[in-house]
Amino acid sequence: MSTTVPVPALETQAPPAVSASSFERRARWFPWLLFGPTVLYLLVMSIFPLIYSLYISLFDYTPGINQTFVGFDNYGALLSDPVFWRKAGVTLQITVAAVVIELGLGLLCAMTLNRRLPGIGGLRLIIYLPMMLSPLVVGYFWSFMLDGSFGVINHLLSFVGVPAQQWTIDLTLAKASIVLVETWMWTPFVILILLAGLQSVPPALYEAATLDRASGWMQFRRITLPYLKTPILLALLFRTIDTFKIFDVPFIVTKGGPGDETETLAFFAFREGFQFSAIGRGAAVAWLIVIVINVLATILIRMLTRPRAQAQRVLDEEVAVA
Amino acid sequence: MNASSATVSRTLVGRVLWYLPVGLIVLFFAFPLIWMVMTALKQPVDVFSSPPKFVFAPTLDNYKRVLSSDYMGTVGNSIVVAVVSAAFSIVLGTLTAYGFSRYTLRGQDNLLFWILSLRMLPVIAVIFPYFLLFQRIGLTDTLLALMLVYSIFNISFTVWLLKGFFDEVPREMEEAAKMDGYGPWGVFQRVALPLVVPGIATAAVFNIVQSVNEFLLAFVLTQREATTAPVALLNFLTPLGLDWGGISAASTMLVLPVAVFAVLVRKHLIRGMSFGQLE
Structure with missing residues (x-):
């Protein structure tokens, strides 16, 4: 991926001044040991395959049968193919829906859980479990719970008068099922990050605001929200990028169906490459995903670093004045 | 009253x-x-x-059936892949994290960002080249293939997590060790390393969980010998359809260790999940 994006403010230190010159001498080779193996490994194992993938994407490539150089034809064919755009739309819909719900629900849950109650630590830990599980296991088990004939979800919903649904095969509900499973799995991540933000608010601020008779809404907007800005952007960054490349959950819950209603871009690349043996085309789809993720990450990281950079500027000016 | x-x-x-x-x-x-x-x-x-x-x-x-099935072998594969990849990634990642925390390097920020960006790299982007390359050099369906690929993601994670832990080690302690005549390696090994053991433990847990959970690469790069547990879950079939009792029993065997790990690293959960960006 690109290396031209600004990095969050990092304090870098000059090597400490040392008296012993033997230390200096021995320190000269030391950074090579620290950085060398990792950089070498990652170059060989990640940059090389990425370039090789780009190379493959320029071929009409079926292993053992056909290998014809076609230039950027795979990309051209994809970008002018409504099927490709439909999968892009599916991916976008799932991503937006899941991320919006995760952030909204996550904020609500985090504020509810931000109380000193006996046993709250243990309860929070239970909530954090889903995000640590295998997406395949999560998707698999949810597809069992969502089953139309013996699933427990339909049974539970029948108590509140909702008629039985064919969750994973219904034309409109299939996408909702994917979003539901994603939301169950990743809202806890948002809760975890936002709770950290909420707990960083100095309680004295709320006390002062209460003395000033600021309303609950005002306190939320003027005190809580500013402290949540970085955590929210961070959650947005991680969740948007992770959801955009989603594969496991649709693969196991809906198998991309009904039809290709829930076939995401990553799933599409997988099917092109391995089920239809069009590896060149699959690699081209994968590269388009990488490009989109790169753009998304750049925008979100800019948003994330801008407030910090601004704060730094203000600080610098103050120092300059002083 | x-x-x-x-x-x-x-x-x-x-x-x-x-x-x-x-x-x-x-x-x-x-x-x-x-x-x-x-x-x-x-x-x-x-x-x-x-x-x-x-x-x-x-x-x-259900447990009796699962315990006597091939599934346990795939659990073994998962554990071997996860532990070896975690160990390798921690050795490389710890060294580099210390480097980023202590030394200045031209283009350091770009290097750090590149390593972070590998965590966002979609698996699908490297799966076709790995599929073809491993086939060519005979690594398809081996545990080594999975270890090699998982280590990319694990190293990236470890560097970012441990950089934060090294940043917290007081510089004065290292200065004192220098005065005592320790070389750079001695300072690293005797002063800094012992102080980031909690970070290393956290990195190990996250690396292991991450590798055990991975599905797509394992699904594509293995066939029989090196199958991992999540892939093997797809094979729980009965003549009447999916064996949900067996799948549930087998799944709990993956969920329970994760729950135990979550309790063990609860203090550092936020650092791990936010890639060392929050505390």
């Missing part, structure tokens, strides 16, 4: 009222896991009963 009992009851009522929404949230996130354990303990008849049964005669048949 009256007034004080009124406050007690008010706080009591207040507490109960606070537990209600908290309880609902916990129930929403815990229910699927509870249902998984219940399903794992059900007879086949009860698994598919409609309406689903909340009260049933528990049995360990």
Whole structure:
């Protein structure tokens, strides 16, 4: 991926001044040991395959049968193919829906859980479990719970008068099922990050605001929200990028169906490459995903670093004045 | 007397009222896991009963069946891949994290960002080249292939997590060790390293969990010998369809260690999940 994006403010230190010159001498080779193996490994194992993938994407490539150089034809064919755009739309819909719900629900849950109650630590830990599980296991088990004939979800919903649904095969509900499973799995991540933000608010601020008779809404907007800005952007960054490349959950819950209603871009690349043996085309789809993720990450990281950079500027000016 | 009992009851009522929404949230996130354990303990008849049964005669048949099946071998594969990749990634990642924390390098920020960006790299972007390359050099369906690829993601994670831990090690302690005549390696190994052991433990847990959970690469790069547990879950079939009792029992075997790990690293959960960006 690109290396031209600004990095969050990092304090870098000059090597400490040392008296012993033997230390200096021995320190000269030391950074090579620290950085060398990792950089070498990652170059060989990640940059090389990425370039090789780009190379493959320029071929009409079926292993053992056909290998014809076609230039950027795979990309051209994809970008002018409504099927490709439909999968892009599916991916976008799932991503937006899941991320919006995760952030909204996550904020609500985090504020509810931000109380000193006996046993709250243990309860929070239970909530954090889903995000640590295998997406395949999560998707698999949810597809069992969502089953139309013996699933427990339909049974539970029948108590509140909702008629039985064919969750994973219904034309409109299939996408909702994917979003539901994603939301169950990743809202806890948002809760975890936002709770950290909420707990960083100095309680004295709320006390002062209460003395000033600021309303609950005002306190939320003027005190809580500013402290949540970085955590929210961070959650947005991680969740948007992770959801955009989603594969496991649709693969196991809906198998991309009904039809290709829930076939995401990553799933599409997988099917092109391995089920239809069009590896060149699959690699081209994968590269388009990488490009989109790169753009998304750049925008979100800019948003994330801008407030910090601004704060730094203000600080610098103050120092300059002083 | 009256007034004080009124406050007690008010706080009591207040507490109960606070537990209600908290309880609902916990129930929403815990229910699927509870249902998984219940399903794992059900007879086949009860698994598919409609309406689903909340009260049933528990049995360990599902576990007996899973324990005597090929699944345990794939669990072994998962563990070997995860542990070896974690160990390798921690050796490389710890060195580099220390480097980023202590030394300045031209283009350091770009290097750090590149390493971070590998965590966002979609698996699908490297799966085609790896599929073809491993086939060519005979690494398809080997544990080594999975270890090699998982280490990319694990190293990236370890560098970022441990850089934060190294940044917190007081510089004065290292200065003192230098005065005592330790070389750079001695300072690193005797002063800095012991102080980041909690970070290394956290990195190990996250690396292992991450590798055990991975599906797509394992699904594509293995066929039989090197199959990992999540891939093997797809093979729980009966003549009548999916063996949900067996799948549930097998899944709990993956969920339980994760739950134990979550308890062990609870203090550093936020650092791990936010890639060392939050505390």
